Amino acid sequence: MSEIVLDKLTKRYGDGYEAVKGADFTVADGEFFILVGPSGCGKSTLLNMIVGLEDITSGELRVDDEVINDVDPKDRNMAMVFQSYAIYPHMTVRDNIAFPLKIKKVPKEEIAKRVDEAAELLELTEHLDRKPVHLSGGQRQRVAMGRAIVREPAAFLMDEPLSNLDAKLRVQMRTVLARLQQRLGTTTVYVTHDQTEAMTLGDRVAVMRRGEVQQVGTPKELYNDPANLFVAGFIGSPAMNLLPAELDGGTVKLPMVDVELPADIRERIGDRASGRHLIAGIRPEHFEDAALVGDPDAPGVTFKAPIDVIEWMGAELYVHFTVEGSAHEELRELAEDLETVGLGPTDEAQIVARLDIHSEAKEGQDTELWLDTRKVLLFDADSGENLTREAAAPATADGS
């Protein structure tokens, strides 16, 4: 049970490369906290700094108000689950789980009791005397979990624990993990590159890019009110549509249609947008088939879209179409960071819209689509800042 405070933590390597730049946030006691970001964003480095496997270059790491920058990993009482599981192959499952207790010289009966409890919790009881080599991936993963929970540590640190499992098992283990954490109530810091995992598991999420924390917030805050372009593009699946835009008075000129902004949004933007390159962000679900708009009073605009691909998934219907408009360089860079593929030619933007499943849109035909003007987000293309952000507080990181 502990609160972990990261006070401007920085990691600089000998060659001057900064893997983590001033990470500054607090993980509350008992919280399930997620570090998420594309590969190479410094999230694993940050986790290793918390657990003590990487030195801290500057800043302070505090657990329950005690600075632990220079405390040896063995004395931090944190348990870690590795992506590779890192189970000791020469020990049985029982010995693996008991290892931390044996090192701590816990009495034998106590060890046996706690190992049995952990094994039961993770449904490993019948495998206790087997060697890891005979276990399946999911079972090995649970052994690694067992070794962590048996210690009753101050915090769990997990480094992409599910990414080596196949898709189906990963979804199952995700639920198992969430339940386990709720039941034990132990502070957990969890690293992943998968935004779905981050959104579903996390009480709060920190999004990282190139060593910098972009935004810290609940999954809802990140989704509805992203601090910047990167968070907007990273969170959500399918991703938010990002289009070049121009602001003319209260009107946003998008490649396919001009949008009249509602007064409150115009107010929020103020004059910050003047003379700036802008990028508009629209989530797929804020489009609708014009014929099927539920609320006739909702402010919106309609336009014709040349649908080229339709994805029908029973409960959901996605339509894809392309519009003209040269993308700003920031969008390119973003796509690189987000590891999106198939961006297409530079002078086109591809859009995904989520429609009512009753829509009669057909591939290869123009369909009248409706766009909710209240939900259009505007970003400064150069700094990435969300100009339409509801929260008055400035972005955690001022651009990149």
Next chain:
Amino acid sequence: MATTGSTAKRTPVDSFVWALGTIVVVVYALVPIVWLVSLSLKPADKLNDGKFFSGSPTMENYRTIFKDPQFKHALVNSIGIALIATVLAVVLAMFAAYAIVRLEFPGKKLVLSGALAIAMFPPVAIIGPLFNMWRALHLFDTWAGLIIPYMTFTLPLAIWTLSAFFREIPWDLDKAARVDGATPFQAFRQVIAPLAAPGVFTSAILVFIFAWNDFLFAASLTSTNRARTVPAAIAFFTGSSQFDFPAGSIAAASVVVTIPIIVMVLIFQRRIVAGLTSGAVKG
């Protein structure tokens, strides 16, 4: 691991060639040994009868050598010196190899290439100076006087072998052990060393064989029964008269010193199986 992979599809011709090859190799390797054994079992008057098996085998030669106090001393010296050299070399090599694999330190390349250079060095080139140095240091004709050169010449090989094995062990295991509350040494002893066991046994055998078989150092740096090992002692065997070449005794002694090596290899061969680390991480 993958050694049996190619046996799946084997044509009759393949099988024949394989069998032939195997027979040639086995015969080539075993004939001198069988010869040695047969020689050691021959009575003195039949040594030169030119037959492989001359009938009426006798243990006389074995009785003779074990009656000879020189041989018994030499055997004790051989076993003691080889074992101590092996243990010291392997323990030192383990620490060195682990540090080389896991740590970044200035001069790491130098240590590795220096070790290799020592392994390449012709031992005979240092015998002369060593002889004088050892006499000055009172190491001449002592166990330590042999153990030190044996270690020196086998450490490089042991370090290279062991670092190859350590490199195969996922670093996450060290880290996991550290997070689990182990000191660096505990992590090494309880997690890494057991996993490197095949490498340890491989190096141990190599070191032991080197020390056990060495004649050069043993003959040059010893002068009495205090430290003379079996290969050197055999050279001092004498027949019943100065015109009598003690072939039978030499053969018997050679058979006796071969046995420990065979036993060693048979014991450790079972342990030298790679793949002990499989299952540590998702494979």
